[in-house]
Amino acid sequence: xxxxxxxxxxxxxxxxxLPWHEPLEEWKDDRLLExxxxxxxxxxxxxxxxxxxxxxxxxxNERLARRExxxxxxxxxxxxxxxxxxxxxxxxxxxxxLELDAILVTRFLDFSMSYRYLxxxxxxxxxxxxxxDAMVELLVRLHLAGLLWGDCSLxxxxxxxxxGSIEAYLVDAExxxxxxxxxxxxxxxxxxxxxxxxxxxxxxxxxxxxxxxxVDPIGIAMELPQRYHALWDELTRxxxxxxxxxxxxxxxxxxxxxxLGFDVDELELVTAEDGARLRVRTKVGVSGHHRAxxxxxxxxxxxxxxxxxxLNDVVSYRGHLERKEGRAIPETVAxxxxxxxxxxxxxxxxxxxxxxxxxxxxxxxxxLEHRWFLSEAAGRGVxxxxxxxxxxxxxxxGLPDTLTPAATAQTDSGVDPLGDDGAA
Ligand SMILES: Nc1ncnc2c1ncn2[C@@H]1O[C@H](COP(=O)(O)OP(=O)(O)OP(=O)(O)O)[C@@H](O)[C@H]1O
Ligand SMILES: [Mg+2]
Numbered sequence: 491x492x493x494x495x496x497x498x499x500x501x502x503x504x505x506x507x508l509p510w511h512e513p514l515e516e517w518k519d520d521r522l523l524e525x526x527x528x529x530x531x532x533x534x535x536x537x538x539x540x541x542x543x544x545x546x547x548x549x550x551n552e553r554l555a556r557r558e559x560x561x562x563x564x565x566x567x568x569x570x571x572x573x574x575x576x577x578x579x580x581x582x583x584x585x586x587x588l589e590l591d592a593i594l595v596t597r598f599l600d601f602s603m604s605y606r607y608l609x610x611x612x613x614x615x616x617x618x619x620x621x622x623d624a625m626v627e628l629l630v631r632l633h634l635a636g637l638l639w640g641d642c643s644l645x646x647x648x649x650x651x652x653x654g655s656i657e658a659y660l661v662d663a664e665x666x667x668x669x670x671x672x673x674x675x676x677x678x679x680x681x682x683x684x685x686x687x688x689x690x691x692x693x694x695x696x697x698x699x700x701x702x703x704x705v706d707p708i709g710i711a712m713e714l715p716q717r718y719h720a721l722w723d724e725l726t727r728x729x730x731x732x733x734x735x736x737x738x739x740x741x742x743x744x745x746x747x748x749x750l751g752f753d754v755d756e757l758e759l760v761t762a763e764d765g766a767r768l769r770v771r772t773k774v775g776v777s778g779h780h781r782a783x784x785x786x787x788x789x790x791x792x793x794x795x796x797x798x799x800x801l802n803d804v805v806s807y808r809g810h811l812e813r814k815e816g817r818a819i820p821e822t823v824a825x826x827x828x829x830x831x832x833x834x835x836x837x838x839x840x841x842x843x844x845x846x847x848x849x850x851x852x853x854x855x856x857x858l859e860h861r862w863f864l865s866e867a868a869g870r871g872v873x874x875x876x877x878x879x880x881x882x883x884x885x886x887x888g889l890p891d892t893l894t895p896a897a898t899a900q901t902d903s904g905v906d907p908l909g910d911d912g913a914a
C-alpha cells in the first residue's frame with residue numbers, strides 16, 4: 491500500500507495500521523464509527539477515529555481518487571467551504587483476483603449534518619429557505635472561483651449550524667472541474683442540475699415520510715435558480731456611479747457585499763462618455779473578518795456567524811464592566827475577561843456527555859437566545875449563567891448527537907440510529 495498525503499498529517503499516523511489490504515466494506519476495526527445520518531452515496535464510505543480525530547474514507551477508482559484529492563487540495567488553498575482532504579491510499583493489492591480501488595481520506599467536518607438529518611430532527615423547524623440560501627451561497631462561491639461542480643445536490647453538501655443560520659460545504663468533488671472562469675452556460679448547467687437534484691431528493695424524503703408537512707419540494711427547487719441569480723447579480727453587477735455621490739455609493743456596495751458574507755478583492759471605476767461605472771471583484775474565499783478578530787482577542791476558533799455573535803457579546807460585556815468599574819477598559823482586556831468570566835463559565839456548565847451535541851460556540855449562541863426568551867417571559871433581564879443552567883437542563887438533552895470525538899467517547903454508537911430509513 492502507498493499512502494500519499496498533504497502535510498500536516500501528524501495527527502493521522504494512527505490510520506496507517508488500518509486493514510488497507512482488505513475491501514473497505516469488510517473492514518472490522520474498533521476505530522470504525524457508524525454514521526447514521528450521512529448522505530446517500532454510490533461508493534463505500536466509512537468513518538474512522540484515529541488519535542482523537544475523525545476521518546471519512548471513500549473507496550473509489552484510483553484515477554478519480556487522485557483527481558478528487560488534487561481538487562479538494564486546490565479548493566482548500568482558495569479558502570473554499572469544502573471538506574479538507576488528507577490523502578489517498580493506492581496500490582492496496584488484490585482481493586479475489588481483482589485490484590482493490592484506491593481510498594480517499596478526508597477530514598470529517600465536525601458538527602456537520604446531512605440534509606436528511608437536518609430535516610428529520612429538531613432542525614425540521616429550521617426555515618428551509620436558509621438551507622437553500624446556504625446552498626446557493628456555496629454554489630456562487632464555487633462559481634466565482636471557476637469551479638464547475640457537475641454534481642451539486644443535497645447529498646453532496648454538508649450543513650453546519652452557524653449562530654441561527656447555516657453553512658454549506660462541498661463534500662463530493664468527483665465530477666468537479668476547475669477553470670480560470672466559467673461561462674454563463676457552464677454556470678447554468680450547474681444551477682439547473684442542482685435544482686433538479688434538490689427537488690428529487692426532497693421528493694424522496696417526502697415519499698419516505700421524512701419531510702415536515704410545510705416543506706414544498708418543487709417550490710424549493712424552483713426557488714433555487716432565482717435565489718442564485720439574485721445573489722450572483724448583487725455580487726457581479728456593474729452599476730452606474732454618480733460622481734457627486736461616489737464615495738457613498740462605493741461604501742454602500744462594499745457594506746452590502748460584507749453583509750452577504752463576501753469580501754471585496756478589488757474595485758474598479760470605469761469612466762466612459764455615458765458616465766462612470768463601478769465594477770467589483772469579490773474575494774472567493776469565505777469571509778473571515780470576525781473569525782480572525784475573535785481568534786486574536788480570545789483564542790476561540792469558530793465559524794464566521796458565531797464569531798459575529800460572540801463579538802457582540804464581548805462588546806456588551808465590556809460596556810457592563812466599564813459601567814460597573816467606572817473606568818475605560820481596553821478591548822483586549824475585556825475580551826480576556828469575557829472568555830474567562832462568561833464563555834468558559836457557561837461552557838463549564840455543560841456536562842461531558844452533552845458536549846458533542848453542538849459546537850461550543852453554537853451552544854453559547856443558543857444560551858444567549860435562551861436568555862432572551864427567558865427574559866421576555868419573566869419581563870426582566872435574566873443572568874447568563876441562569877439561562878445557561880436552564881438551557882443545559884431543558885434544551886440541550888433534547889438535541890440529537892453529532893459525530894465528534896467528544897460524542898463518540900461517551901457511547902459506542904454515539905448517535906441515534908436515525909437515517910436508517912432504507913432510503914440509502
Ligand atoms: N469529510 C466528511 N465529513 C463528513 N461527512 C462526510 C465526509 N465525507 C463524506 N461524508 C458523508 O458521506 C456521504 C458520501 O460521500 P460522497 O458524496 O463523497 O460519496 P459518493 O459515493 O462519491 O457519492 P455520489 O453517490 O454522489 O458519487 C456524504 O454525503 C456525507 O454525508
Ligand atoms: Mg456523493
